[in-house]
Amino acid sequence: MEGRIIILGEHREGRLKKTSWEAIGLGRKLSAELGKEVCLALVGSEIDGLAREVSGRSGLEVVVLSNDYCRHYTPEAYCEALAEFAGTEHPYLVLLGHTYQTMDFAPRLAAMLDRGLIPNCVDYRCEAGQLVWVRQVFNGKLNLEVSPKGEPPCLVSLQQGAFPASEEDLGAPPQVVRRRIGVAEGALRRKLLEVMEAVQTRVDLSQAEIIVAGGRGLGSKEKFQLILDLAEALGAGVGASRPVTDGGWLPKEHQIGSSGQTVTPRLYIACGISGAIQHLVGMSNSGCIVAINKDPYAPIFQVADYGIVGDVFQVVPKLIEIAREIRS
Ligand SMILES: Cc1cc2nc3c(=O)[nH]c(=O)nc-3n(C[C@H](O)[C@H](O)[C@H](O)COP(=O)(O)OP(=O)(O)OC[C@H]3O[C@@H](n4cnc5c(N)ncnc54)[C@H](O)[C@@H]3O)c2cc1C
Structure with missing residues (x-):
């Protein structure tokens, strides 16, 4: 055929x-x-x-x-x-x-x-x-x-x-x-000795249904805990923009974007992320994008299905409260 x-x-x-x-x-x-x-x-x-x-x-x-x-x-x-x-x-x-x-x-x-x-x-x-x-x-x-x-x-x-x-x-x-299928003599030039698993992140982001991602807008490693709390409340994976991983707030494997992972969860919540093109190429095919940013002109709103113009430190604690209530 x-x-x-x-x-x-x-x-x-x-x-x-x-x-x-x-x-x-x-x-x-x-x-x-x-x-x-x-x-x-x-x-x-x-x-x-x-x-x-x-x-x-x-x-x-x-x-x-x-x-x-x-x-x-x-x-x-x-x-x-x-x-x-x-x-x-x-x-x-x-x-x-x-x-x-x-x-x-x-x-x-x-x-x-x-x-x-x-x-x-x-x-x-x-x-x-x-x-x-x-x-x-x-x-x-x-x-x-x-x-x-x-x-x-x-x-x-x-x-x-x-x-x-x-x-x-x-x-x-x-x-x-x-x-x-036959193999030509001499075709095999390497042999697998051992499979070593990469260090597992809390959730495999490429397979995650929900991702909560934080950006420079969170301000510091300590304050980034808010993103981890929301992710935990939603049972979600944790993503980040590049300044977050460059700054050592999170390990590199959490980075989403052109020099990080490409993800397609059903729900992507971007908190304090401006929406630079290098970030967007890694997440813009997500099913539903929710963006929280205090700047109403932030480019992330152009790809967002739902946009919340506000301070992450006011909006995210409310979301955590609601998520915990629903899950309990
Ligand atoms: C070759 C190359 C590769 C790159 N690869 C990647 C990549 O893979 N991934 C990636 O993400 N970037 C990548 N970048 C960097 C990219 O260009 C941007 O610099 C980066 O995405 C910006 O991250 P950010 O949105 O967190 O920070 P910023 O652009 O600084 O945005 C912070 C946002 O937070 C908002 N904000 C601040 N405070 C608050 C608050 N209290 N509440 C709500 N909102 C607030 C601000 O309004 C702002 O929009 C790459 C750059 C280059 C040159």
Whole structure:
């Protein structure tokens, strides 16, 4: 079957990553728009349970690519598996989430296939049957439109949160195809010795449903406690603008923005944050944005769904009180 859209799924500890669900959502949309079939490829071993679950929930055929070297991720083993699969499938388009893992292997895969890679896309449009992809440059100040040239497939990675996730459970009969993939001699140049977990933050911000973020407007490390209290009252993750982490009020992993994390919670509460473009690119795809700032002209209000013009030291304690009351 030629010319399908292939989504490369990323999984960890038996779960498909949120970015892969987002790619599935877009893949199904493109499939309807372009009349192309779509399938999901998963690389790994002992992942049949996950493949059946994802296939049933998404209604997509899931192709499991495995060899003796795919138990743990290495860019070489993944690229060998995916290049062989793409070589036999001749896909129309390859979609993946833009993550640390895909940043590691997607350029290599594109080079192996001798095809282009358009990374970190935030939008697309279809022009006379041709896809035009939109990606942001200069810290989100400009949008660049890119259309692939040459023979398909083009590889396209999607910015986290830019496309709505498709997580509804279709309850479809699972269609799982298993393919054993060979590895060329000498292709594997590294071996995984140990997986070391990064120091865990209180909440994984990329998966958090609610984030309370504080900025320089809080004034000091001691006063930033107010943000931690609101986060605790709401069961939320704690985010920060760069001056907060630069100043050592919070560890760097809490920073949201172009040089920090990109997050897409359902609710983002920005307290004492002005809304510089470098901050906005990390959070503007949140479901609902509430901004609290004493300056009515602060740029954060331009992306906010709800704006409270006021002093954080008056507004936030009230929110904590209400949140605690509701939760108790
Ligand atoms: C290459 C580069 C990368 C960068 N990466 C990032 C990044 O990843 N993330 C990031 O956040 N920034 C980043 N920055 C910095 C960014 O440009 C801004 O300087 C930063 O986001 C500003 O943080 P802020 O909004 O907390 O502070 P400010 O801009 O100083 O804003 C503080 C806000 O608090 C309000 N305020 C003050 N007191 C109160 C009060 N009592 N009650 C209510 N409101 C109050 C003020 O009105 C003001 O709007 C980057 C900059 C560069 C050059």
